Amino acid sequence: MADSFFKPAVRDIVPYEPGKPVEEVQRELGLERVVKLASNEGPFGPFPAALEALARGAEELNRYPDGGAYRLRAALAERHDVRFEEIAPGAGSDGIVDYLSQLALDPGDEIVCGWPSFPSYVIDALKLGAVPRQVPLRDHRYDLEAMLDAIGPRTKLVYVCHPNNPTGTTNTRAELDAYFDAVPDHVLTVLDQAYFEYIDDPEYADGLDYLKAGRKAVVLRTFSKIYGLAGLRVGYAVAPEEVVTAIGKVRRAFDVNSAAQAAALASLDAPDELARRRGVNTEGLVQLERIMREHGLDPPGSVANFLFAEIGEDSRPLFEQLLREGVIVRPAGGFGAPGAIRVTVGTSEENELFGEALGRVPARATQV
Structure with missing residues (x-):
């Protein structure tokens, strides 16, 4: 179909690029264990009351x-x-x-x-x-x-x-x-x-x-x-x-x-679980920041459930190397920061696996 069919406002858009799914990485790279720290999802599933509501409504x-x-x-x-x-x-x-x-x-x-x-x-x-x-x-x-x-x-x-x-x-x-x-x-x-x-x-x-x-x-x-x-x-x-x-x-x-x-x-009616998850995230932020700084990265202080770090002119090589190690992070080019990555707080184990993977990639991939 000719480009003229599409209105210019749509034709020239670079679409939103979501984080890569775990299954896709496992399939493409033949990996059994893949950790996703790319999309700012919480590391926990729905609240128990939400699961019960889903079952009732099925x-x-x-x-x-x-x-x-x-x-x-x-x-x-x-x-x-x-x-x-x-x-x-x-x-x-x-x-x-x-x-x-x-x-x-x-x-x-x-x-x-x-x-x-x-x-x-x-x-x-x-x-x-x-x-x-x-x-x-x-x-x-x-x-x-x-x-x-x-x-x-x-x-x-x-x-x-x-x-x-x-x-x-x-x-x-x-x-x-x-x-x-x-x-x-x-x-x-x-x-x-x-x-x-x-x-x-x-x-x-x-x-x-x-x-x-x-x-x-x-x-x-x-x-x-x-x-x-x-x-x-x-x-x-x-x-x-x-x-x-x-x-x-x-x-x-x-x-x-x-x-x-x-x-x-x-x-909406689970304040204790909300507080627990907030506390776990706070601990995870501290852990993840420590890991990133140990590997030469310098994330600004975050109040959310993720950290951002500039690594050089292009973050895609580091992203690709971490994929091969079984860890999905987010290259931030689509957000306007092509030389940065964003890493979501996972479970304590997932955060440590990210650190281990970061330690295995070539040093040049993480040099600012």
Whole structure:
């Protein structure tokens, strides 16, 4: 089919590259044991209550899901002390990014985000012929002052990845306060808090505080990470009612399936397990940082469930060599950092296996 068939906005896009599946690496390289530390998934499966909910609902999978996700929305509204009309479920928080792009962006409109950062902000804008303004990070963190300077009359959306993916860094409450005091009224700010539940720091700013204070903001959350439901694709936005209404006009009717809704709902009432996983992740971050530093890498401080490290001009050779050792990490080129890798916190054993594999690759592969 001729290239002219496809609209230019789509033809020139470099698609999102997900982490390689374990089965694919085993098949291609003939390996029996493969550890995946590439996609920021939690190392644990669904909560026990979620598994029970999935089993109970299995016999009803011949029925379409509740397109309005009523029970899940009601539970989330109660949990966050917002109105039902301010909750929008989606196929992961990534799905909400797509909805926001559809409802806001015309060709020539603009979005602003830090860079390197989560690529869907850019890709979803490009699909619609919009223009992404990518502002370089400062000390691996979002430079909110520079992002304010990048806002123009056609800017519709500003994304603040909080904490940032792939660097794991975050902005202070004072920096976010100053940003919201200065951001123009015609801009909708999207605070992406996909890793919110991993953080136990009173100085970390909860995006809901800005929304409840009347700021023009959308807060993104997901069940893909600490809740162990990445395979079901379920997340949500907390947003002004008019934004939630517009999301309902552009999303597909049954984006969040029945199993995802049931598992997410059942996961909300397990504070002890949530705290346990948060604690295990904190210990894993310390372990993983130690391992990386022992091998000459210098990751910035992370508050999420992953670490970022620059290794030189091109991280693909190290990625490929670690694959042969049975460890999948993430080359960060798709995030705007071609000379870096991102490594997810695994179990203690998985982290040590990563360290052993790192010790077997040629030294030149990890030289900055």
